[in-house]
Amino acid sequence: MTTTTAFVGLDCVDCGRRHDTDTHGRCDDCDGLLSPAYDLDPAAVQRGVADAADAPLPFPVDERVRAAEGDTPSVETERLADELGVASLVVKDEARNPTGTVYDRGMSVAVTAARAAETEPLALAAAGNAAQSAAAYAGRAELRSYAFVPSRTAFSNKAMVNVHGGEMRVVGGRFDDAAAAVDDQLAADYYSLSAFETPYRHDGAKTLAYELIADYARGRVGPFPDVTAVADAAPLPTPDAVVLPVGTGELLVGLDRGLSELAAADLLADEPTVVAAQPAGCAPIATAVADDTETTPWEGPDTIVGELEIPDPAGGELAVAALRDRPGRAVTVSDDDALESAVTAAQTAVLEVGGAGGVGLAAAWELADEGMFDETSEVVVVNPDAGVKTPDVLRSHLMGQGI
Ligand SMILES: [Zn+2]
Known part of the structure; x- marks a missing residue:
């Protein structure tokens, strides 16, 4: 998939190893979290101030799964x-x-990367809002999504996950129980949209x-x-x-x-x-x-x-x-x-x-x-x-x- 010239790789936050831009998941060496690395010139950053949609991100604006997120008052x-x-x-x-x-900002980028990875379903554990956002952006990208939420999640979030076309599992307990349930209950490979499991x-x-x-x-x-x-x-x-x-x-x-x-x-x-x-x-x-x-x-x-x-x-x-x-x-x-x-x-x-x-x-x-x-x-x-x-x-x- 097309990446921006500024996006030079994914750096492991633990060992520092740089991975290719098309890497998915965690660090091969130490299982650390990955974060996008950039080679930025001041003009690229200035463009982001003039319009945050043009801020330095891994994927060009016209290739991202977007729905007018950001630009909030x-x-x-x-x-x-x-x-x-x-x-x-x-x-x-x-x-x-x-x-x-606010999670729509990151979900736009993460679902863009997920679409390129060609692995379904997308899955995540979330307290509520991120589950709704993931279902919505996955729907726009024509991808199946699966959200694991704790039973206490707001009814509005649970309802809207399904309204956006996402699948959902309500897990007894709290957020950590929902996070553990993703691997316990999803037998097949999936593309993770959980916070920090995706670098995006x-x-x-x-x-x-x-x-x-x-x-x-x-x-x-x-x-x-x-x-x-x-x-x-x-x-x-x-x-x-x-x-x-x-x-x-x-x-x-x-x-x-x-x-x-x-x-x-x-x-x-x-x-x-x-x-x-x-x-x-x-x-x-x-x-x-x-x-x-x-x-x-x-x-x-x-x-x-x-x-x-x-x-x-x-x-x-x-x-x-x-x-x-x-x-x-x-x-x-x-x-x-x-x-x-x-x-x-x-x-x-x-x-x-x-x-x-x-x-x-x-x-x-x-x-x-x-x-x-x-x-x-x-x-x-x-x-x-x-x-x-x-x-x-x-x-x-x-x-x-x-x-
Ligand atoms: Zn590492």
């Missing part, structure tokens, strides 16, 4: 910014992706970084009609902090890759602080950062935010390393605060944010209370999915308050 939330006491609080609203989740989901997520930075800079230095305008505006102003809800680590690793590419091309005036937000009931990445240890599987995970209940995240080590290498930190929040934040966003900013987005907003609140932000701070919070996927969870929070 950055929504100013003046009332929330006032409450936090910051200059601006912008929500990058990934709910506006085709299947209502976390890499595809980096377009989020390109858009975040471009959205922010456009608001301050004007539009970027072409690459020349991006080059002329460089280095681009950046927000002080980007707050990201974290489960598998996929989005954080993607954001880190994107920011690193932009920095290497001398496009960033400053490095924003990247904040990983996790629910207190399942926070293996935040705990590893706080304790300065490796990630260890979380015992007895318990959070209402099913999307973020990932006790043994595949991208845990990479996510923790990313947070340590850049201005970065991690925050945990209670389920109650997350749901309260989600409801407040709905009532003040026309934003339909689910529990995961609520975790991000509550983390911003916590950092403001702690004194990390002041009245000059400019903060971006990523909302990873649509609140309409889990209205029952939001509604039950109100019922708990007698509403």
